[in-house]
Amino acid sequence: MQTALVVGGTGRTGQRLVRQLLERGVSVRAIVRSRSKLPPEVARHAALTVIEANLLALSDAELEQHVRGCDAVLSCLGHVLSLRGIFGPPRDLVTRATQRLCRAIAATAPAAPVKFILMSSVSVHRPGRLDARRGGAERAVLWVLRGLVPPTRDNQRAADLLGEQLGAGSRFVEWAVVRPDSLLDGDVSPYTLHEGLINGLFSPGKTSMANVAHFMCELVSNPQTWADWKAKLPVIVNQPARP
Numbered sequence: 001m002q003t004a005l006v007v008g009g010t011g012r013t014g015q016r017l018v019r020q021l022l023e024r025g026v027s028v029r030a031i032v033r034s035r036s037k038l039p040p041e042v043a044r045h046a047a048l049t050v051i052e053a054n055l056l057a058l059s060d061a062e063l064e065q066h067v068r069g070c071d072a073v074l075s076c077l078g079h080v081l082s083l084r085g086i087f088g089p090p091r092d093l094v095t096r097a098t099q100r101l102c103r104a105i106a107a108t109a110p111a112a113p114v115k116f117i118l119m120s121s122v123s124v125h126r127p128g129r130l131d132a133r134r135g136g137a138e139r140a141v142l143w144v145l146r147g148l149v150p151p152t153r154d155n156q157r158a159a160d161l162l163g164e165q166l167g168a169g170s171r172f173v174e175w176a177v178v179r180p181d182s183l184l185d186g187d188v189s190p191y192t193l194h195e196g197l198i199n200g201l202f203s204p205g206k207t208s209m210a211n212v213a214h215f216m217c218e219l220v221s222n223p224q225t226w227a228d229w230k231a232k233l234p235v236i237v238n239q240p241a242r243p
């Protein structure tokens with residue numbers, strides 16, 4: 001049985017991720033601020049261990065204890081969509097959690113590399129200008145957003161951190177950053193994966209949260225999917241329905 005640690009598991013996508021991991025027979029540990037935000041049938045699941053805590057307030061030793069023995073650590077963290085959530089502390093929630101969790105994994109010196117899978121966004125670009133260059137208006141909007149809206153900057157920094165500090169992966173940690181477009185409700189449906197951006201900022205694509213969760217589960221449990229996408233920032237979009 002595989003074991004995965006999930007952070008952000010009470011969020012819109014995170015709840016779907018926790019449910020889908022459990023449905024696949026993965027044993028899940030979830031660090032959440034409030035257990036009551038999990039759907040009751042998920043919170044009761046025998047293969048789920050809930051750790052009720054403020055993630056960033058956990059000590060290094062506590063984090064190491066929670067990641068020890070995990071095959072994968074998955075983040076669906078996001079800033080709460082309120083003035084306080086967007087502009088208040090912690091402005092570097094995703095970056096700091098990514099940094100501390102990766103450090104905790106390395107400190108446990110696992111026998112095989114642990115997968116760190118980060119849910120991000122198409123507003124994040126691949127390091128090294130690998131994505132197709134955006135038009136001038138899009139670059140200007142993103143520049144303003146990264147300057148003024150902390151979550152946009154935070155998501156980019158977290159992805160940069162993985163690319164710069166871990167590169168192709170280390171002895172203890174391998175990584176992938178999943179980049180959905182505009183998030184939608186709905187069930188798992190056909191979707192496509194792309195190495196780079198395929199939609200413009202002003203003509204966004206659509207990505208069901210269930211599909212994000214499905215792909216993150218595939219990264220955990222399907223070795224070929226992991227081999228295809230590790231150390232990359234795949235863009236995931238729903239396959240358009242046939243006319």
Ligand SMILES: NC(=O)c1ccc[n+]([C@@H]2O[C@H](COP(=O)([O-])OP(=O)(O)OC[C@H]3O[C@@H](n4cnc5c(N)ncnc54)[C@H](OP(=O)(O)O)[C@@H]3O)[C@@H](O)[C@H]2O)c1
Nearest residue numbers: 008009010011012013033076077078120121180181182183
């Ligand atoms: N909205 C979009 O269209 C869109 C599109 C593409 C990508 N994204 C990205 O996808 C990610 C997830 O999005 P989502 O809409 O599924 O997220 P969400 O529903 O807003 O959930 C955010 C999660 O992060 C947790 N969280 C927030 N602040 C925290 C803190 N200070 N300490 C610990 N946990 C904290 C929340 O916990 P609580 O439940 O306790 O608040 C929740 O579990 C985000 O990074 C977002 O930028 C969003």
